[in-house]
Amino acid sequence: MLVTSLLLGVIGLGGLFFLxxxxxxxxxxxxxxxxxxxxxxxxxxxxxxxxxxxxxxTQYVPAKVILREAIFFGxxxxxxxxxxxxxxxxxxxxxxxxxxxxxxxxxxxxxxxxTFNADIHGNE
Numbered sequence: 001m002l003v004t005s006l007l008l009g010v011i012g013l014g015g016l017f018f019l020x021x022x023x024x025x026x027x028x029x030x031x032x033x034x035x036x037x038x039x040x041x042x043x044x045x046x047x048x049x050x051x052x053x054x055x056x057x058t059q060y061v062p063a064k065v066i067l068r069e070a071i072f073f074g075x076x077x078x079x080x081x082x083x084x085x086x087x088x089x090x091x092x093x094x095x096x097x098x099x100x101x102x103x104x105x106x107x108x109x110x111x112x113x114x115t116f117n118a119d120i121h122g123n124e
Contacts, residue, residue, distance in 0.1 A: 001066070005046040012040025034078050041074035042067075049073070065109070072101050 015036035023029040049069045053061045079097055083089035 001046060001050045001063070004067070005043050008039050008043025008046065010043075012036045012038075012043055016040060034081065037081060038071070038074035038078050041077040042070045045073035046070040065112075068108070069105060072105060076101055 013036075015032065019029050019033055019036065023032075046067070049066050053066055076098060080089060080094060083093060083097075
């Protein structure tokens, strides 16, 4: 997880610095801003999510779940920045957005627990 986090952080922050200092804010660089913001936000959230699951989880949490939650944080930052551009981001809207993403994660975790996993080796 540490290598993935560092890689995402370096690529995301490097891309953001390049955008801020070298490019004009036209359409292409604006979309690149959101792309690099997602990557850097995911890289920053990955160790935090990993530590929270390592300390608080009662059972094993797969790496894909930890990565998905970090990506959700990057998407949350993107949506927040998008709402800031239109000057419509308020505390209530940000809390509703965060609650929606948390609820989405809860539903995804419930669906993963409810899926049937056949025992490949059999219990004979």
